[in-house]
Structure formats: C-alpha cells, structure tokens
Amino acid sequence: MKTTEETTTAGGGDVRLTGISKTYGDFTAVHPLDLTVPEGSFFALLGASGCGKTTTLRMIAGLEEPTAGTVHLGDQDVTALPPYKRPVNTVFQSYALFPHLDIYENVAFGLRRRGIKSVKKQVEEMLELVQLGEQARKKPHQLSGGQQQRVAVARALINHPKVLLLDEPLGALDLKLRRQMQLELKRIQTEVGITFVHVTHDQEEAMTMADCVAVMNAGRVEQLGTPADLYENPRTTFVANFLGTSNFIEAEVDSTSGDDIVLKAGGGKLVLHRARASAPATTGGRILAGVRPEKISLTHADDAGDIPDGRNRITGRITESSFIGVSTQFVVDSPVCSDFEVYVQNIDRDARLVPGAEVVLHWNPDHTFGLDAAQSLLAGTVGSAGVETAEEEVAR
Amino acid sequence: MAFVNWFKRNVVVIAGLLTLAYLLLPNVVVTVFSFNRPKGRFNYQWQEFSTDAWRDPCGVSGLCESLGLSLQIAFWATLGATLLGTMIAFALVRYRFRARGAVNSLIFLPMAMPEVVMAASLLTLFLNMGAELGFWTILIAHIMFCLSFVVVAVKARVMSMDPRLEQAAQDLYAGPAQTFLRVTLPIAAPGIAAGALLAFALSFDDFIITNFTAGSTVTFPMFVWGSAQRGTPVQINVIGTAMFVIAVLLVLVSMAVANRRKRQKA
Numbered sequence: 001m002k003t004t005e006e007t008t009t010a011g012g013g014d015v016r017l018t019g020i021s022k023t024y025g026d027f028t029a030v031h032p033l034d035l036t037v038p039e040g041s042f043f044a045l046l047g048a049s050g051c052g053k054t055t056t057l058r059m060i061a062g063l064e065e066p067t068a069g070t071v072h073l074g075d076q077d078v079t080a081l082p083p084y085k086r087p088v089n090t091v092f093q094s095y096a097l098f099p100h101l102d103i104y105e106n107v108a109f110g111l112r113r114r115g116i117k118s119v120k121k122q123v124e125e126m127l128e129l130v131q132l133g134e135q136a137r138k139k140p141h142q143l144s145g146g147q148q149q150r151v152a153v154a155r156a157l158i159n160h161p162k163v164l165l166l167d168e169p170l171g172a173l174d175l176k177l178r179r180q181m182q183l184e185l186k187r188i189q190t191e192v193g194i195t196f197v198h199v200t201h202d203q204e205e206a207m208t209m210a211d212c213v214a215v216m217n218a219g220r221v222e223q224l225g226t227p228a229d230l231y232e233n234p235r236t237t238f239v240a241n242f243l244g245t246s247n248f249i250e251a252e253v254d255s256t257s258g259d260d261i262v263l264k265a266g267g268g269k270l271v272l273h274r275a276r277a278s279a280p281a282t283t284g285g286r287i288l289a290g291v292r293p294e295k296i297s298l299t300h301a302d303d304a305g306d307i308p309d310g311r312n313r314i315t316g317r318i319t320e321s322s323f324i325g326v327s328t329q330f331v332v333d334s335p336v337c338s339d340f341e342v343y344v345q346n347i348d349r350d351a352r353l354v355p356g357a358e359v360v361l362h363w364n365p366d367h368t369f370g371l372d373a374a375q376s377l378l379a380g381t382v383g384s385a386g387v388e389t390a391e392e393e394v395a396r
Numbered sequence: 397m398a399f400v401n402w403f404k405r406n407v408v409v410i411a412g413l414l415t416l417a418y419l420l421l422p423n424v425v426v427t428v429f430s431f432n433r434p435k436g437r438f439n440y441q442w443q444e445f446s447t448d449a450w451r452d453p454c455g456v457s458g459l460c461e462s463l464g465l466s467l468q469i470a471f472w473a474t475l476g477a478t479l480l481g482t483m484i485a486f487a488l489v490r491y492r493f494r495a496r497g498a499v500n501s502l503i504f505l506p507m508a509m510p511e512v513v514m515a516a517s518l519l520t521l522f523l524n525m526g527a528e529l530g531f532w533t534i535l536i537a538h539i540m541f542c543l544s545f546v547v548v549a550v551k552a553r554v555m556s557m558d559p560r561l562e563q564a565a566q567d568l569y570a571g572p573a574q575t576f577l578r579v580t581l582p583i584a585a586p587g588i589a590a591g592a593l594l595a596f597a598l599s600f601d602d603f604i605i606t607n608f609t610a611g612s613t614v615t616f617p618m619f620v621w622g623s624a625q626r627g628t629p630v631q632i633n634v635i636g637t638a639m640f641v642i643a644v645l646l647v648l649v650s651m652a653v654a655n656r657r658k659r660q661k662a
Contacts (some may be wrong), residue, residue, distance in 0.1 A: 063563050083566040084575075096564040100582045109578075110568035159568065 013039035013074060013162045013195045015060060020069030022055050029055045031219045032069060037163070037212075039074075042189050042196045044210035046203060048242070052219040053199045054093075057165050060197065062086045073162055084113075089156035093168040095148050097140035103127070103151055104136040110159040126158045129188070146177045153185070157192065164189075166198045170205065182209050203243045207231070215239050217380070231292075233369060235278040240290055240371065241380035247296075248377050249289040249314075249336045253281045261370065263289055266335035270312045270368060277370030286373040293341040295367040298330060300350060301358035313362040316340060318355050328353075332361060423640055430633035437627025449630035453638075456629040459619055463635060466600055466616035469531070473538035473599040478592045480539070481546025482584070488547070489554045507544045514541065515608035522609060529611025537609045538599040545598060546591035553587025 015037040022030040030052040037043040045053040058064035060071055062083035070079045078086050089110065097106050107126055108119045127133045130150035140148055149169060156164055169185070170178045186209050189196045200206050206213045207227040215222045215230065215238070223230060223239045234240035237248065251263035251270060261281045263270040270289055274281070281287055291312075299307055307313060316334030325346070330353070332340040342361060344353075353359065403410070429439055433446035454460035487493075488500055506514065515537075522533050561583065565575040603617040610618060620632050 061567055063567070082571075083563070084569045084571050088567075090564070090567045092560050092564055094558075094560070096558060096560040098561060098564070098579060098583075109565070109570075113569040113574055113578075155568070 014072070015043075015163055015195065015197065016072040017056070017060070018070045018072070020056070020059060020066045020071065022052070022059060022064060023067045028219055030059075033221060035214060035221065035224075037195060037197055039195055040193050041211045042186065042198065042209055044198045044200060044206035044213045045216055046200055046206040046213050046242075047216035048201055051216040053201075053216045054167055056216070057090075057167055057197060057199045060163065061088055061090045061165050063090075087161055088163045088165055089159050089161040090165040090167060091149075091152045091156050091169045094172060095140075095152040095169075097148055097151055097155070099140055102137050102139055103132060103143070106140065106151055107155045107158055109155060114159075122158060126154045129157075129191075130154045145173055146181065149173065149181060150184075153188065157188070157194070160192075161194065163195045163197060166196060168199055168201070170200075170202075178205070185209065207243070215242060217242075233276060233278075234290070235371065236379070237288065237290075237371060237375050237377055238380035240369075241378070245293050245341055246290045247293060247337060247340050248371075249291075250373060251287055251289045251336075253283050253285045253287055255283060256281060260365075261287075263287060263370075265289065266314070268314060268336070270314075271365035272368045272370045273366065276366075276368065279370060279372035281370065288371040288373045288375075288377070290369045290371055291363055291367055293329070294327075294343040296340075296342045296361050296363045298332075298342055298344055298350075298353055299360045299362065300352045301360055302352075304360045307360060307362050310365070311362040312365050312368060313360055314340070315358070315360055318353060318357045318359055321353065321355060332359060334361065423637075426633050426640070427637045430630060430637045432630055432633075434630065439628045439630050439633065449634045453631050453634045456623070456631045458614065459616075459629070459631055459635070462614045462616045462619035465531070465613065469534055469538060469615065470596050470600040472535055473542055474592050474595045476535070476539040477542035477546050477595045477599075478588060481543050481591055481595075482550050482588055484543070485547050485550035485554055485587075489551060503544050503547050505544075506541055507548075511541075511604045515605040518605065519608040529609060530613045533609045533611070534606055534613065534615065537605050538602065541602070541605060542595035542598055545594045546588075549591035549594060550584065550587045553584050553590075557583055 015035075017033055017035040019032045019034060020030065021028070021032045033056065035056075045056060047053045055064055059066045062078070062081060062085075066079065070077055072078065073087065098109065101109070104123055104127070108123045111119045111122060124133065124136075127136055130153060132147060132150055132154070135143060135147065140151065143151065149172075152169065166185075170181050173181060182205055185196075185198075198206070198210060207230075210227060212225065213227055213230055214224045217238050223235050225233075227243075230239060231243050234243065234246070237246075240246040240248075249263075249265045249270065251265035254262045254264040254269065256262070256274070259274050261272045261274055261277060263272055272281075272287070272289055277287065279287055301315070314334050314336060316332040318330055319333045319339070320331040322329050323346075327343045327345050328349070330342040330344065332342055334340050340361060429442070430449060431445050431447060432439055432442055433444050433448060434441065435443055449455070484503070488496065488503075518533075518537050518540075522529060527533055557580075561579055562575050565579040566572075570578060601617050603621060606615050607618055607621075614622065616635070620628075623629060623632065
C-alpha cells in the first residue's frame with residue numbers, strides 16, 4: 001500500500017491532459033486534446049452523447065488507456081498507473097454501489113483497501129456530511145435514488161482524492177431532486193476544496209455548477225471558458241445553440257470603421273463590435289451575426305419612432321407568442337431570419353403584440369456576436385447529428 | 397351454495413396444495429416405510445410400526461460403505477466441477493476469444509446427450525486408455541457431467557453483474573486480487589452456490605454413468621439398485637428419509653439466518 005501513500009502526497013492538484021486521444025479501431029472517440037483543470041476548481045465537460053466526454057473522464061481515472069498522450073496530476077505523470085494507484089476517485093453514472101455491502105461498508109471500502117484500520121470516525125463523519133447517518137446499516141437497494149447518489153459521493157470523497165470525477169452523477173434523478181443535488185454538490189465542493197471534474201450533457205447543470213466549462217463535440221473541445229463567457233461569446237454555432245438559444249442572421253460585411261463592423265442584412269444595417277467577431281471580417285465577406293433572444297426588445301411598428309438611435313434593428317411580423325409567466329416568448333418572421341426568437345419580460349405588456357402584428361426588433365449592438373459563416377446554423381440544436389440531450393451517454 | 401362460494405374463493409390455494417401433495421407424496425411414502433417391519437425381504441407392503449431400521453441404519457452389509465463412497469465422490473465432484481465451471485463461466489462472459497461462440501454451445505452438449513450413450517462412451521474411453529475402473533473413473537466422469545450445469549448457473553449470475561462494480565472497486569484502491577475477492581466473488585457467490593448444490597445432487601444420485609464407470613466399486617444408488625433385485629432393506633428408506641430431512645433442515649436454517657440478518661440490518 002506504500003505506492004498509494006506516495007501518490008497521495010505528491011504536490012499540486014491540477015489535472016493536465018497533453019495530446020491525449022482515444023481510438024477504438026476506426027472510430028476516434030477523443031481527438032488529440034490538451035486540457036488543464038486548475039486545482040480546486042469545479043470543471044464541467046459538457047457535450048451530447050458520444051462526444052467523448054466520458055471517455056476523457058475515464059482516461060483521467062485510469063479506467064481507459066489513452067491511445068496517445070499523457071495525464072498529469074500536479075507534477076506526477078500518472079498515464080501508466082492503474083486506477084487503484086491514482087489519487088482520484090469517481091462517482092459513477094448509476095453509482096455502482098456494491099450491492100452486497102451495506103452503506104457503511106460501501107463508504108469504508110476505499111479506506112480499508114488502503115489498509116487503514118480505524119475507519120469508524122471518518123465513515124461516520126462522511127455519512128453526516130451527506131446526511132445519511134441513519135442509513136448506515138442499510139443495503140444500497142433500500143435507499144432512494146437521491147440517497148444512493150449521496151452514498152456514491154461519500155464513498156469517493158472519504159478518500160480525499162486530489163480530483164473527484166463525476167460521470168453524469170445526476171442523470172438518473174428527477175428534475176427537482178437534480179436541482180437540489182446540484183446545489184448540494186456545489187456546497188460540498190466549496191467545503192472540501194477538492195478539484196471536481198463533472199461530465200454532463202445538461203447545459204443548465206454545467207452552467208449552474210461549474211467555474212469552467214469545456215464544451216465537447218465529436219471528440220474535440222469546441223470551446224472552453226466560464227459559463228458566462230461561453231454564453232455571451234460563443235465562437236461556434238454548436239456552442240451558441242447547445243448553450244441556450246441563439247438567433248442567427250446571415251450578413252455581408254458592408255464596411256469596417258474603427259472597432260465596429262457594419263453588416264448588411266436584408267436591406268438593413270447591423271453593427272458588430274470587432275472584439276466580438278470570432279471570424280475575420282473583410283469588406284464583402286460573409287459573417288453570421290448572432291443575438292440571444294432575451295437581449296432583444298420588441299416594439300410595435302407604430303411606435304418605431306420611439307426607438308433610440310444606435311440600436312440594431314430588424315423588422316418583422318409576430319407568428320407565435322407563448323406566455324410562460326415571467327416572460328413571453330415570441331417567434332418573429334423577418335426578412336433576414338424566418339423564426340427569430342424573442343423573450344420579453346412581462347413588466348409592461350403591450351396588448352398589441354399578438355400574432356400577426358408588425359414589429360421592430362431592436363437590441364444594443366454590444367450584444368451582437370459574429371461567427372464564421374461557413375458552418376451549419378443548426379449545429380448543436382436538439383435533433384441535429386450527435387445531439388440527443390435526453391439520452392444518457394452510454395459508457396464504453 | 398355456501399360451499400360453491402367457499403370453493404371459488406379458495407380454488408387457487410386448493411390447486412396449490414394438491415400439486416404440492418403430488419410432489420411430496422413419494423417422500424411421504426419413503427418416510428412411512430422407513431418405520432415398517434416387513435415380512436420377507438421386500439419392503440413393499442405395510443406390516444407394522446417399528447424403529448428397528450432407524451436404530452441400526454448400517455445393519456445391512458455394504459450399505460454404509462456405499463453411502464460413504466457416494467458422499468465422498470459427490471464432495472470431490474462438486475469441488476472440481478464448481479472450480480472449473482466457475483472459471484469457464486467467467487471466461488465465457490468476460491473475455492472475447494476465438495471460438496467463444498462454439499465453446500458456448502459445446503458446453504451444453506453433455507446436458508443434451510442421452511446419459512446412457514455418454515456412459516457407454518465413457519466406458520469405451522476408459523477401457524481403451526487402460527484405466528482401472530473405480531473411484532477415480534467415477535470421479536472424472538462426475539466432474540465432467542456436472543460441469544455444464546455449474547457453468548450455466550454461474551454464467552447467468554456473472555452476466556447480470558454490472559462491470560462498473562469492478563471498475564468502482566479498482567477506482568477505490570482495490571488491486572486485481574482484492575477486486576476479485578471483495579467484489580466479484582461475493583456478488584457471484586449465489587450463482588456459484590446454486591451450481592455447487594446442483595452438482596452435489598446430480599453426482600450423489602447418479603446411477604447410469606456411475607454404473608458404467610464403477611467397475612467393482614459400489615456407490616449408494618448402485619447399492620439400492622442391486623439390492624432391489626434381491627429384496628429391499630428398510631435401511632434404504634431410512635437413509636433416503638434422513639437425506640431429505642437434512643436437506644429441509646439446511647434450507648430452513650439458511651432461511652432463518654438470512655431473515656435474522658435482514659432484521660438486524662433494518
């Protein structure tokens with residue numbers, strides 16, 4: 001058991017993946033990938049099923065051998081170490097609790113394997129942390145899904161791993177419980193300060209919990225950043241669609257002036273800040289202008305004169321509206337985009353905004369982002385290739 | 397009318413009890429006749445109550461020797477078949493190898509083959525090899541025909557086992573040996589136990605294959621068969637009843653233990 005002691009005392013909790021890849025025969029699950037997860041952070045790997053996020057996680061755990069590349073934990077190269085010698089622990093999808101052991105023994109398992117004799121105090125403390133002290137002598141199948149999930153977390157955390165890996169840990173829970181467990185996991189992470197790497201296909205889950213999110217698609221990291229950064233500055237249509245909803249306008253670069261790019265679309269002009277364009281803009285070239293639905297204001301065409309200058313504006317006609325309490329969601333047919341989505345907060349509702357009404361859509365140019373026009377507008381939307389957000393990713 | 401209603405309400409119970417009675421009647425007969433004092437050599441007609449045979453179960457020459465031999469063979473055959481069968485089952489479920497499909501179906505062949513045919517073939521085989529018929533040839537034959545049953549029982553269990561459990565064990569610092577001992581084996585245990593029990597029962601009362609491969613050795617089923625030609629001693633019924641009672645007791649004890657454990661945990 002000496003080796004384990006050595007691995008757990010090596011310094012630093014960063015996870016560094018260098019050129020790591022995994023292929024199964026002809027199929028490439030993960031393309032060569034560089035990724036650094038800073039120590040103490042809550043890091044999410046977000047993507048649809050089959051995007052390689054679970055494979056990446058399993059390579060960190062040692063359950064999957066990388067085809068190429070290295071895995072470092074702090075300063076230590078763990079690429080060649082078997083899982084039982086790595087100072088990381090995993091919370092498995094569907095938990096993988098040992099059915100023949102009670103909750104107490106499940107949680108004590110890791111400590112016992114490392115030859116620690118007096119486990120009682122630690123196990124009891126850990127069961128308190130996840131509020132399962134009463135259930136210690138029950139078998140896993142006697143617990144509810146949420147309780148089993150907490151046992152799985154306790155069983156991993158009790159070993160004080162450098163990194164805790166979570167493989168879709170909330171996938172089997174119902175919506176309400178999932179929200180509750182998201183907060184719970186976040187609380188535990190803040191409390192213990194261990195690096196968490198969380199795999200999920202649920203963009204909301206990734207955004208609420210993680211400090212940093214890597215969006216994966218087809219075995220590659222599409223974009224990496226804080227949730228707000230990914231949401232406000234998506235660099236591909238996949239990210240723009242996978243995280244929330246986006247409207248796209250196919251536009252032509254009319255001119256550039258200083259920090260602004262002026263775009264021409266459907267006879268109108270739109271302004272895009274150069275810093276927010278992820279594709280090079282040359283006059284006459286094409287670019288995709290994107291804007292999030294909640295950034296847009298709706299004004300009835302009769303009041304178009306009241307709209308302040310300097311805002312991007314588009315005309316259109318409302319085709320659908322649905323009232324959902326805090327906001328009303330409109331679908332607007334406009335010359336530049338046939339189904340523009342607009343979310344309007346229900347503060348002062350304008351009774352004239354009903355299907356069929358002519359309207360002007362306008363927004364602050366700061367909220368426009370520009371993307372390379374040479375990509376599918378539908379990438380990352382539900383129903384497009386590779387995206388089945390409702391289904392669980394099948395572990396390989 | 398009242399009777400018809402009562403019958404309608406209890407028809408399932410009645411059918412169940414009748415089936416159970418049908419199933420257990422032979423055991424009842426064996427037990428009752430173990431207390432008989434027959435006239436003559438055959439124990440086929442009830443004469444009068446007696447505990448003579450129970451007080452002297454080994455009173456017939458050769459009976460207890462054959463019983464001892466049968467128990468011995470059953471023990472070793474169970475051990476051998478369970479060990480080999482468990483390994484085969486794991487290999488078939490866990491590993492991808494050439495001809496795995498073929499092996500998978502070949503395993504079933506001994507179960508499908510008529511026992512007499514297999515027995516005759518085994519005898520031919522042993523004679524051609526110049527093997528001396530007796531304890532060892534019986535044991536070899538028994539391990540062989542028990543194997544398939546153990547494989548089937550264990551395989552079902554291993555197949556339903558989540559491979560992630562072993563990964564979880566490895567993730568929690570258990571090396572390969574620890575993982576096998578602490579997780580794989582305990583979870584597969586019910587399947588292995590079922591296979592072992594089946595092997596024991598099959599080996600203990602096998603007659604046909606044993607008869608062909610025994611030479612001059614006499615096991616308990618052979619003894620019963622042999623004595624039935626010349627008259628049936630009451631002691632046979634005593635042994636039969638005792639085996640039945642022991643089996644029932646074992647089941648009851650294991651159920652009681654399981655129940656108590658469950659109540660303690662809850």
